[in-house]
Amino acid sequence: MKKISFFFILIITVSLCGTSYSYENSIVHKINNEIITKYDVKKEANYLRALNPNLQNLDISKLTKIALNSIIKEKIKKIELEKNNSLGENLDDPMVLSTVESVYKNIGIENEDEFEQYLKKFNISIEWTKKKLQIESLWNSLIYNKYRNKV
Secondary structure, eight states, rough: OOOHHHHHHHHHHHHHSSOOOOOOOOEEEETTTTEEEEHHHHHHHHHHHHHHHGGGGSSSHHHHHHHHHHHHHHHHHHHHHHHHTOSOOOOOOOOHHHHHHHHHHHOOOOSSHHHHHHHHHOOOOOOHHHHHHHHHHHHHHHHHHHHHEEE
């Protein structure tokens, strides 16, 4: 009986004393119903560093500020695109694929598979990157179509 209770106490002690990791996530900004969290800012900073190697040596506080501003602009663009029913779910659109290709060629990568592996080093998925680039491409098209006759 003493052996069973000893093992029971030992198992409980080991399970309670295990190392646990957590990441505090909080809302840092809100635009309409779109929220921006600390995690989003960190992910955006990784994204910006991945696509612009010059940002590798930038101070973390400056990079965080740039990342927050980038997300704010993206959220505004996304809201406006949704108002105009311009935002689609097709990430295999030729315009998106062309944009993705030009991005990875600019940083010296030969194909999309290599680009996907490169992004994994920054904890970024290719689908997430395509969504971001889709928003940017659709935004540029919207602005061009809206103002092309005024230039």
